[in-house]
Amino acid sequence: MIESVKSVIHNFNAGPSVLPKEVFDEASRAVIDFNETGLSILEIGHRTNLFEPVMAEARALIRELMQLDDDHEVLYLHGGATTQFMQVPMNLLNENDLASYTDTGAWAGKAIKEAKLFGHVEISGSAKETNYTSIPANLSVSPTAVYLHITTNETIAGTQWKKIPYDCGVPLVADMSSDILSRVLDFNKFGLIYAGAQKNMGAAGVNLVVVNKNILGKITKPIPSILDYRNHIKEGSMMNTPPVFAVYVCMLTLRWLKREGGVSVMEELSKQKAAMLYKEVDENPLFAGTVMKEDRSKMNVCFVITNKDLEEKFLSFAKAHGIVGIKGHRSAGGFRASLYNALPVSSVKFLADIMKEFTLQHN
Numbered sequence: 001m002i003e004s005v006k007s008v009i010h011n012f013n014a015g016p017s018v019l020p021k022e023v024f025d026e027a028s029r030a031v032i033d034f035n036e037t038g039l040s041i042l043e044i045g046h047r048t049n050l051f052e053p054v055m056a057e058a059r060a061l062i063r064e065l066m067q068l069d070d071d072h073e074v075l076y077l078h079g080g081a082t083t084q085f086m087q088v089p090m091n092l093l094n095e096n097d098l099a100s101y102t103d104t105g106a107w108a109g110k111a112i113k114e115a116k117l118f119g120h121v122e123i124s125g126s127a128k129e130t131n132y133t134s135i136p137a138n139l140s141v142s143p144t145a146v147y148l149h150i151t152t153n154e155t156i157a158g159t160q161w162k163k164i165p166y167d168c169g170v171p172l173v174a175d176m177s178s179d180i181l182s183r184v185l186d187f188n189k190f191g192l193i194y195a196g197a198q199k200n201m202g203a204a205g206v207n208l209v210v211v212n213k214n215i216l217g218k219i220t221k222p223i224p225s226i227l228d229y230r231n232h233i234k235e236g237s238m239m240n241t242p243p244v245f246a247v248y249v250c251m252l253t254l255r256w257l258k259r260e261g262g263v264s265v266m267e268e269l270s271k272q273k274a275a276m277l278y279k280e281v282d283e284n285p286l287f288a289g290t291v292m293k294e295d296r297s298k299m300n301v302c303f304v305i306t307n308k309d310l311e312e313k314f315l316s317f318a319k320a321h322g323i324v325g326i327k328g329h330r331s332a333g334g335f336r337a338s339l340y341n342a343l344p345v346s347s348v349k350f351l352a353d354i355m356k357e358f359t360l361q362h363n
């Protein structure tokens with residue numbers, strides 16, 4: 001019999017989501033007294049010797065953790081990843097040019113919709129026929145495309161690209177919002193990577209953009225200054241007031257990630273966490289996975305209950321045991337457990353135990 005552990009919260013939220021406790025401790029101290037200055041992080045100027053080192057360290061940590069070369073620039077920009085759906089084509093796609101997009105679900109769909117405002121779009125691979133329960137096995141990318149866009153992890157559908165199409169022949173652009181820094185990739189092979197910070201990296205309100213500067217500057221139309229990546233590069237990601245606190249939380253989270261051993265350690269832990277939960281989903285007769293096995297996400301585990309009448313009951317049972325955030329996205333239903341970097345392995349084990357216990361009680 002599992003004891004109720006209401007005092008411990010197991011946070012499976014899809015985003016904003018769990019962050020390391022030490023990040024919350026340090027960030028809350030900084031709101032009261034930043035670096036023993038007697039000032040809050042919220043009341044200092046960004047062009048000061050107090051904040052400038054924060055931005056510099058947040059950028060340097062990304063460079064180090066992703067092992068970036070000198071062609072790649074690191075930016076922290078306002079807005080969520082949704083802003084990047086339009087900022088990417090605005091900076092890369094001329095009206096008469098073609099961009100290649102993969103259609104892997106809700107997030108890719110939103111990126112496609114925005115790109116169409118700027119130029120021509122082809123769909124080089126789609127998972128629509130499988131109702132987005134898989135990743136397209138084959139791509140057909142026009143060699144004339146200015147770039148190929150993929151969503152490395154579809155947060156709602158629970159799918160993830162395992163084999164990144166590095167060899168697609170055109171610059172690769174990726175929305176990594178929900179699996180950034182969770183696995184080792186050849187980050188230098190991407191033309192552009194973007195990610196809203198609020199899942200694996202920090203607080204909402206800021207986007208990480210990693211861009212190879214060689215793909216910029218080929219646009220004929222003027223780009224509004226604040227949306228032109230080149231201006232942000234020139235100004236060291238301080239073109240205007242950055243989202244100071246959100247960048248600070250990213251810096252703290254990245255420091256934590258480095259202390260823990262870096263991206264390869266996160267990858268190892270992700271593998272363990274995902275294997276543990278999918279095993280339970282597969283072996284427990286009351287639950288079933290929704291995604292084809294080879295394309296299952298290690299970040300967002302989507303599953304359903306085979307007896308629909310028990311769905312609400314299971315949610316209540318889980319909640320009574322301190323498990324939060326496992327209700328599936330409102331468009332998908334079922335359950336979704338997000339296993340981001342800061343989620344302890346013990347929380348995943350606990351969820352699996354709770355699933356077993358619930359099944360025993362309802363046999």
Ligand SMILES: Cc1ncc(COP(=O)(O)O)c(C=O)c1O
Pocket residue numbers: 015079080081082083107151153154155156175176177178196
């Ligand atoms: C893969 C992916 N892309 C884009 C977004 C949109 O991010 P935002 O809400 O920060 O605009 C999300 C949000 O969850 C996401 O999961």
